[in-house]
Amino acid sequence: xxxxxxxxxxxxxxxxxxxxxxxxxxxxxxxxxxxxxxxxxxxxxxxxxxxxxxxxxxxxxxxxxxxxxxxxxxxxxxxxxxxxxxxxxxxxxxxxxxxxxxxxxxxxxxxxxxxxxxxxxxxxxxx
Numbered sequence: 543x544x545x546x547x548x549x550x551x552x553x554x555x556x557x558x559x560x561x562x563x564x565x566x567x568x569x570x571x572x573x574x575x576x577x578x579x580x581x582x583x584x585x586x587x588x589x590x591x592x593x594x595x596x597x598x599x600x601x602x603x604x605x606x607x608x609x610x611x612x613x614x615x616x617x618x619x620x621x622x623x624x625x626x627x628x629x630x631x632x633x634x635x636x637x638x639x640x641x642x643x644x645x646x647x648x649x650x651x652x653x654x655x656x657x658x659x660x661x662x663x664x665x666x667x668x669x
Contacts, residue, residue, distance in 0.1 A: 547625035549576035549613055553584045555593050574623050576609045614638040
C-alpha cells in the first residue's frame with residue numbers, strides 16, 4: 543500500500559488543485575491532503591478542508607488533515623501523518639523534504655484560467 547502526502551495552503555482551493563489530485567489519484571492507495579493552518583489566509587483552513595471534503599466525497603482514497611504552520615519552517619517531521627512519498631508543486635517544499643530524508647516527487651502545476659492561486663488572489667484584491 544502506497545500512501546502519498548500532498549501538502550499545501552490551498553489559498554484558495556481551485557481547479558488546479560483538483561486537476562492535480564485527479565492526475566495522481568490512480569497512482570496511490572491513499573492520498574493525504576495536508577492543509578496548512580499558516581497565514582496569510584483568504585479562506586480559513588477549516589473551510590478549505592470542508593470544501594475538499596465536499597468536492598472529493600465520493601473518492602475514498604482521499605484523507606484530509608490540517609497541519610500547523612508552514613512545512614518549510616518545521617525542524618522535525620514528527621507531527622506529520624505517516625506516508626511513503628510527499629507530492630508537491632512547490633520547489634521549496636521538495637528541498638525541505640529531501641533535507642528531512644523524505645521521498646518526494648515534484649508534481650507539475652496546472653495552468654490556465656482558474657488554475658492559479660496567484661491569479662485568483664489578484665482578482666480578489668482587484669475586485
